[in-house]
Amino acid sequence: MTEVPLEYDIFSDLNLYLVIGLGSVSFLLLITILVTIVLKCQKPKSSSKTPPPCRNSVVSERNSTIADSTLVSNDAYWYSLFLAETRKESWCVVSEPLDREKVPKYDITFTVTDRGSPPLSDNETMTLELLDVNDNVPQFPQSFYTIRVLENNAPGALLGSLTAFDPDLYENQYLVYFILEKEEFLFHIEARDSGSPPLSSNVTVHIIVVDQNDNPPVIVSPWRAHGSVVEEKIPRSTDKGSLVAKVIALDIDSVHNSRITYQFLQVTDATLFSLDQYNGEIRTMRMFSYRDPRISSWWWSPRTTDSPPCRPQ
16 A cells, blocks of 8 residues: 655645635626626616706606606706606706796696607696795885975974885895984984894985074164164265165075065155165165255165065064
8 A cells, every 4th residue: 555645635635725716716706797797788778968958858657668848937947867667756946046026936837748659748737936035135215315304393203204125025024223323414224124144224314404484684784772763864965876874684594584675664755765675775766855854764674585574673
């Protein structure tokens, strides 16, 4: 009997294990390749064309052919995502930003038509109502206001009112008003909505106090003590048109309430003297004669040109 060396037995066992290992790896690799091929053969082919806006393709459940879906809308379009031949999912996607203040609601009608013979179709209408967001700033009709107020008004009297407009809804359009800063007759008003975050705008208001004719004219020339009579002496040889006196009165009111006219209230001889109603000058109308009295009297009154005029002091 021939004895086999120990080293030869060990080498034979290693070869056997190596052959078994290589065979197992080859088998697993072959199985993996076959599974990959099967999966690729079963994967549906995807369309390389992108569906245009307002038009898409869906899988018809009636005859497993491609059908067309048409959307009737100016602000949205449809597209589809295919997961299987008998399942379709669609989304309505806006093509541009929507503004609730311009169009608050959309009625979207779309039609689905298959490609059978004869083709069959169906219609569906969807109503889309937009929710409001606080995206509009309150607006005043004007950027600057002038309010005229009559003087001597009672405390608490209404001077005027301002109103701003906000096209948003609910709390986004509820406005509160604040005085930001004010000077003597000029101040700024802010309108702020109740949205989150709040939006605001401001406007400038100018108050003009309108004058009332509440001050009578006062004669300052010729000066006279209260209740006294003014005397003017002129020679009898005074020529026609000579200046005898000039009456000056002042009125502390403004504009037309301070414009003064003069007139004679009473005169002893209307042919001797004239009074200029605008400048208050008293002049002779003719030369004196020996028949004229040595003393001639007249009473004059300054009057304001408004209505009703105030009585002079």
